[in-house]
Amino acid sequence: MDFDARAHVREATLNAFNFRRATKAFDPSKPIDPADFDVILQAARLSPTSNGLEPFNLLVLDSAAVRQRIVDEAGGGPQWVQAPKLVVITTKRGAGLHADGEHITHMKLDVQGFPADDLPGWQEHFEYFLTKNLELDNDKLRLEWARRQAYIVLGNIMTAAALLSIDSCALEGVNYAVVDGILDQEGLQDKVKDQFAVAVALGYRAAEPKRERTRRPLEEIVRYA
Numbered sequence: 001m002d003f004d005a006r007a008h009v010r011e012a013t014l015n016a017f018n019f020r021r022a023t024k025a026f027d028p029s030k031p032i033d034p035a036d037f038d039v040i041l042q043a044a045r046l047s048p049t050s051n052g053l054e055p056f057n058l059l060v061l062d063s064a065a066v067r068q069r070i071v072d073e074a075g076g077g078p079q080w081v082q083a084p085k086l087v088v089i090t091t092k093r094g095a096g097l098h099a100d101g102e103h104i105t106h107m108k109l110d111v112q113g114f115p116a117d118d119l120p121g122w123q124e125h126f127e128y129f130l131t132k133n134l135e136l137d138n139d140k141l142r143l144e145w146a147r148r149q150a151y152i153v154l155g156n157i158m159t160a161a162a163l164l165s166i167d168s169c170a171l172e173g174v175n176y177a178v179v180d181g182i183l184d185q186e187g188l189q190d191k192v193k194d195q196f197a198v199a200v201a202l203g204y205r206a207a208e209p210k211r212e213r214t215r216r217p218l219e220e221i222v223r224y225a
């Protein structure tokens with residue numbers, strides 16, 4: 001990349017981060033171009049995950065009825081119904097996060113092309129790593145580990161959107177158990193295998209944000225050693 005191109009990318013990158021605001025009100029009449037939305041989904045797909053095990057899935061929730069249920073029953077904010085696109089990030093859970101479970105076995109053999117003969121040895125090693133090194137010795141902690149990875153996906157979705165001048169808002173402010181219940185009842189999630197992690201609303205802002213953005217200065221955030 002030559003000097004001018006690099007300067008341009010620097011500026012475009014910072015512009016995107018400055019543009020992104022937690023959008024409280026979306027203009028329902030402005031849809032997202034499907035080609036843009038595809039880039040956003042690819043950014044999610046290409047997100048890094050621990051050991052490349054992709055313990056997440058995306059549910060593109062277009063159903064107005066299900067979105068309304070989440071507002072009415074789980075306390076979701078107005079973005080849940082207004083946003084032209086709404087992506088729910090779910091994570092694997094339970095056996096889905098065990099080294100010898102269906103999901104991880106699928107990832108190793110079918111996606112990563114790992115030799116089947118070496119799988120038992122790898123599983124033993126990985127289970128040790130999760131339990132002893134990361135101290136993830138129960139399913140609840142492992143679910144939180146998967147959720148941490150879902151938040152990387154969330155960040156990449158919001159950054160990709162911002163680079164395309166598309167607004168977003170991370171949505172965590174719901175009752176998780178109620179959302180899980182709704183998604184299960186609506187047949188949108190297998191409650192044994194998957195669990196709600198976080199959602200993100202996408203579209204175009206209806207108005208400029210009311211509040212000025214606040215951030216600590218870099219000097220307060222960063223230390224050098």
Ligand SMILES: Cc1cc2nc3c(=O)[nH]c(=O)nc-3n(C[C@H](O)[C@H](O)[C@H](O)COP(=O)(O)O)c2cc1C
Pocket residue numbers: 020021022023024077169170171172173174198213
């Ligand atoms: C993980 C996460 C969850 C959030 N959940 C909500 C939410 O449920 N509803 C909402 O209106 N904003 C939500 N926000 C937006 C934050 O309040 C917002 O990002 C923060 O106040 C900083 O403002 P800015 O994003 O405009 O810079 C969430 C943000 C993050 C990162």
